[in-house]
Each structure stands twice: as C-alpha cells, then as structure tokens.
Amino acid sequence: MSSLRDVLRSLPAPPPVLSRERERELSVRQREILDELGRIFEKGFSDVTMADLAAQLNCSLRTLYSMAESRNELVLMVVDRNLRTVGRAAVDVVDAGLDPLESIRSYLAAATVAVQNITPEFADDMAAMPDGQRLNAVHSQYLIDVTEALLNLALVEGLIEAVDTAAVARMIAGLGREFARPEVLPTLHSTPKQAADEMVELVLGALRRSP
Secondary structure, rough: OOOHHHHHOOOOOOOOOHHHHHHHOOOHHHHHHHHHHHHHHOOOOOOOOOOHHHHHOOOOOEEEEEHOOOOOHHHHHHHHHHHHHHHHHHHHOOOOOOOOHHHHHHHHHHHHHHHHHOHHHHHHHHOOHHHHHHHHHHHHHHHHHHHHHHHHHHHHHOEOOOOHHHHHHHHHHHHHHHHHOOOOOOOOOHHHHHHHHHHHHHHHHHHHHHO
C-alpha cells in the first residue's frame, strides 16, 4: 500500500515561473526585492509602473528589468514564489503518523495560508490579469490532485464510504481560491482561510466512516 509520502512524491508540482537555475543566480539584493515586492503588490498593482516600483524599492529600473521584462512578470514571479513556499510548508505537515483524512485537513489548513491576508485590491487585479488567473488555476489544480490522491488512499483504507473522490477534492481543495475571488471576498464574515478551513472540517467530518 502506498504511503502518504509516496502519494505526494508521485504528483508533479506546477512548473515554476522562475526556474531553479535563474533563482540560484539571483543576488541577495534581488531576493530582497522579490520579498519587498510581495508587500507592495498585496495592496494592488494595476496602477503601479516599473518606475513606481523602482522608486519604492530604492533601486534602479535597470535592476528591475534585469529580473523581468514587465511589472506583470514580476507579479507572476512573486505570486508563484509565495505559493511554492506555502506549498512546501503544506507538504511538510503531512506526517506518516496521520491517517489520510487527517493529512488532508492538515495539508489544506497549511495551504490556505496563501489566501489568509489577501486584500480586495490584490484579488481584483489578479482576476483582471489572464496570466495571473492561469497561474492560480495551475496551483489550485495541484491542491486538488493531492487531495484526491489522499482521498483515494482513505477509500482504500476504509476510512470513508464510496464517494466520487474527484468531486470532493475539487470542492474542498478549491475553497481557498473560491473564497478569495473579488466578488466573494466582501461577502464573507471571516477571512478566506477561516471560511475554507471551517468548510473542510465539516466535509471531512461527514465523510469519515463510523467505527
């Protein structure tokens, strides 16, 4: 029987915006810039130019253009880098001592950190950027794939009744992204992370077979 780690290792992660080779070549200052850009972009970025960014970062335009050809490319780099950091942390919480359902709960709770502090301004701007939508969709699909694989393992181990695991995975793994949509975010009475975590808890509780 496959272990939890075997399941995770069998699923290919989304291709990075910034290749490993390019990331290794970044200077300390360039890495600092990417971190600082994350804080700038979270307030919205549609009206921010490369010149604006250079002024806020106290760096030259040449430095920014050496990293990316446009502001949108910088946005994609920063978002993808953040999602990968969150994704690695989510994988790290999956422990061999957990059963598959507990692993899903822990994994998704760690993954929804990505939408914990999302702002309406950032959500609006990402929704208006096709490449941003595609990037979010690719990362969301990976969450769905991991969740479905763990649900299938739970089914094999008899922890849940027969169910369409693909449908359940798409529903619960996509909640963070759904709740972070610009038209949904203002309607919530909590954060996207809190709302997603609560719904996952309800669904997993309902799925678990009684002893």
